[in-house]
Amino acid sequence: MSKLSKKLIIRITLVLSAVFIVSLALNTYFLPKYVLYQQKQKLAEVSSHVLSMEKKRLLEEIAELEQTYRVTIVYADLAESEDQLNDRLKTRLNEKRITLSRFWLTTDNIDTLREGGRVNKIYDQPKLKSNFLVNFLPMEGNVVAVGESIPYTSDTISMVNQFNVYIWSGALVVLILLSVLFTTRIVKPLAKLNETAEAISNLTFTKADIRTGDEVEELAERINSMSTKLESAHVTLEGKNEELRRFIADISHELRTPLALIKAYATGIQDGLDDGTYTEIIRNKTDDMTEMVDRLLLFSKLQVEPYTHAPVEIRQLLTGILDTYRLSFEQQGLSVQFEDLLPPEGGMVMADEAKLASVFHNLLTNAMKYTADETIRVRAERRVGVFHFEITNAVGPSARSPVDWDHVWEPFYVMESSRSKLYSGTGLGLSIVRTILEKHHAIYGVRPDADEVTFYFSLPFMDHHSDPEIVRS
Incomplete structure (x- = not known):
């Protein structure tokens, strides 16, 4: 009992x-x-x-x-x-x-x-x-x-009391038996709930199957719902922890490599082996580390700082950024095919202009570094009230596995070596893109084909019948 x-x-x-x-x-x-x-x-x-x-x-x-x-x-x-x-x-x-x-x-x-x-x-x-x-x-x-x-x-009265003793004694026995029966029916579901709660506390997210038609069943439904949500949160947290562990391992690797080189060349200088290039190499690796730290700080800052949303003329922003990259593309022997399918009047979106510009910059730089041929295609169009952007470049054989694309947005993930060490980055570009687009509640993704890959995102156009205003989020 x-x-x-x-x-x-x-x-x-x-x-x-x-x-x-x-x-x-x-x-x-x-x-x-x-x-x-x-x-x-x-x-x-x-x-x-x-x-x-x-x-x-x-x-x-x-x-x-x-x-x-x-x-x-x-x-x-x-x-x-x-x-x-x-x-x-x-x-x-x-x-x-x-x-x-x-x-x-x-x-x-x-x-x-x-x-x-x-x-x-x-x-x-x-x-x-x-x-x-x-x-x-x-x-x-x-x-x-x-x-x-x-x-x-x-x-x-004595006889009545004596008779009452018999009645009350019998009633007490019957009541105890009924109490045992009823309390068993009440306690049994509660015992199940207790087992379920204990299992949840041990991170075993089970559910209680209770059909009593009363408040106990409602409580069981609440606990089952809580178990489902906790399980989802636990899986998400485990995923975040795994990402954090991988992030720490990646950043440790990214920092250890230049530090090892700096140490080796510094030792060479100390041993008199410098041929006149050691100092320059040390300075370049130091600059790489500085850039990486700056990008990490930016990546962290983007997670928490407020975004100032204001009306942005999207065609003007995009064409301006493309113009600034034309010289870099020419120096790399690359060409950009820009397919502008936006309406003549362009279009306004609510966004943080500086951060949206960073998205374009990172996507263009990523395509420049990893394209496998000389052509990069950029497409901008209006789709059912939204601005849709795509950038497509060819990929090499090592980047054609579908599994690899599951992790492309993660920090320091590298599918293949950059075609140009001059433009090799820190491995944070697409992670920064994802962070900014999620803060804008944008639809985004990657679409790999047989020998090329397309990165895309969409933002809703502003309602022309409403007054524009600045929104902070």
């Missing part, structure tokens, strides 16, 4: 026992007093009715009153002596089969009645195991006694 079941059964037993004890005390100590009080109230009502009647009418209706109220009514002349008066009343009570061994009106009682007052008495009759409650009333020189016999209640 579970702890909860024991607690419920013990508490139910204690409550039932307390109710029984209170009931027993009330029956034993308060019920006799209550019965006597009710009888006194009844006699008081009958007495008031009798006093409202004339003597002649009362004598005519005594039998009817006794039948109606189930009382005994006798009378005697107040002018008689004390003994005669008491004998008269006793005789008339005996005639009505009321035999009292202890019945007497004292001189003081008689004087009170002669003065117009009432006398109330209760006579204990131990042999008859009863009490006789009487109201003595003065009426036109007579005394009228209105009485009722009240049996002792102690024996009756």
Whole structure:
């Protein structure tokens, strides 16, 4: 039996026992007093009715009153002596089969009645195991006694209490059995929920199958929903941790290589092996490390800094950036085919212009470094209310595996060596692109084909019927 079941059964037993004890005390100590009080109230009502009647009418209706109220009514002349008066009343009570061994009106009682007052008495009759409650009333020189016999209640109450003990004992046994049954039905689903919660705490994201049709089932549904969300969050966190571990390993490798070269050439200078180029090589590697640190700082900054969104004329921004790259492309022996399918009026998008320009810069630089031929295709067009941008370049044999593209957005991921060491970068360009586009809630992706790859993204055009405003996010 579970702890909860024991607690419920013990508490139910204690409550039932307390109710029984209170009931027993009330029956034993308060019920006799209550019965006597009710009888006194009844006699008081009958007495008031009798006093409202004339003597002649009362004598005519005594039998009817006794039948109606189930009382005994006798009378005697107040002018008689004390003994005669008491004998008269006793005789008339005996005639009505009321035999009292202890019945007497004292001189003081008689004087009170002669003065117009009432006398109330209760006579204990131990042999008859009863009490006789009487109201003595003065009426036109007579005394009228209105009485009722009240049996002792102690024996009756004792029998009732004894019977109640049997009833309450049986009820207690039945209630305990029912409590065991019901608490088992309640506790069993709770035990399942406890097992599920314990499994979740151990990162085993199970679910509880509970069909009770009540709040317990609703609780199970909430826990199952929580388990699903925690599992998703755990998987995401594990993925982030794996990315972080890979990121640390990659950055360690990227920094260790130039540091090793710097150390080697510094040692060469120290040993007198410098042919005049060692210092230049050390300076170049230092510049590479500085650029990498700057890019890392930029990458980190892009994750947290606010973005200032404002209307940007997208064609003007794109063509301006392409113009700045024409000389670099020519120096590399590359050509850019720009397919401008935007409407004549161009189009406005809500974006952080500087960061959107960084996206174009990184995508163009990436294509310049890794293209396998001399042509890079750029396409800009309007698609169902959005600005769509694509940049396509050929790829070498080592970059044609579909699996490799799953990690292309990760920091320091390199699919193949750059075609030009002059433009070799830090491996953070596409990670920066992803971060900026996600902050703009843009749709983006990579589409590899047989011998080429296309990077693309889309941003919604502004509604021309709304006033442009600056938005920070």
